[in-house]
Amino acid sequence: MKVLMAALALTSMMGACAAWADGNDLMQTCQSLLQFDDNGKANNPMKIGQCVxxxxxxxxxxxxxxxxxxxxxxxxxxxxxxxxxxxxxxVVNFMKRSPQIMSYDDGAITLAAFQAAYPCK
Structure with missing residues (x-):
């Protein structure tokens, strides 16, 4: 039951920024943050805040x-x-290396990226 509750919490929290967002949405949103970090240009402050x-x-x-x-x-x-x-x-680098996942749910992509980059040893 606790696992089900955690999964439901994940789904509701991850969907707070955009309903049914996929990797394409996540890429666009988080590239705004990375562009701001790289060159100081805030082309879309709302997307920057969404990614953070x-x-x-x-x-x-x-x-x-x-x-x-x-x-x-x-x-x-x-x-x-x-x-x-x-x-x-x-997350952005994970998506660039795996373009076939761009239609997947943004939460699933994010967790997969974190698991690949930061496995427990």
Whole structure:
């Protein structure tokens, strides 16, 4: 039951920025943040804020889900790598390496990117 509640929380939290968003939406949103970080241009401040909020929410939910997942499926961030910009870079790079996943749910993509980049050892 706790796993079901955590999954429902993840779905509701991850969908707070955009209903039924996919990788294309996530890429566009988080590229705005990365462009701002790289060159200081805030072409779309709302998307920048959405990505920051999304990354913070995603890692918070992932941390909570870790309580219910086997060690091999958990996400373990090393110290000093939990800024929204760093997390957005992980997710954007993951999507660029895996263009076939762009139609998948943005929450699933985000968690898969975090799992690939930060597995627990």
């Amino acid at each position: 909020g999304y990354m913070n929410g995603a890692i918070g939910i992932a941390s909570e889900l870790n309580k219910y997942l086997p060690k091999e499926d958990q996400i373990c961030l090393p110290n000093g790598t939990s800024t929204p910009i760093q997390l957005a870079r992980v």
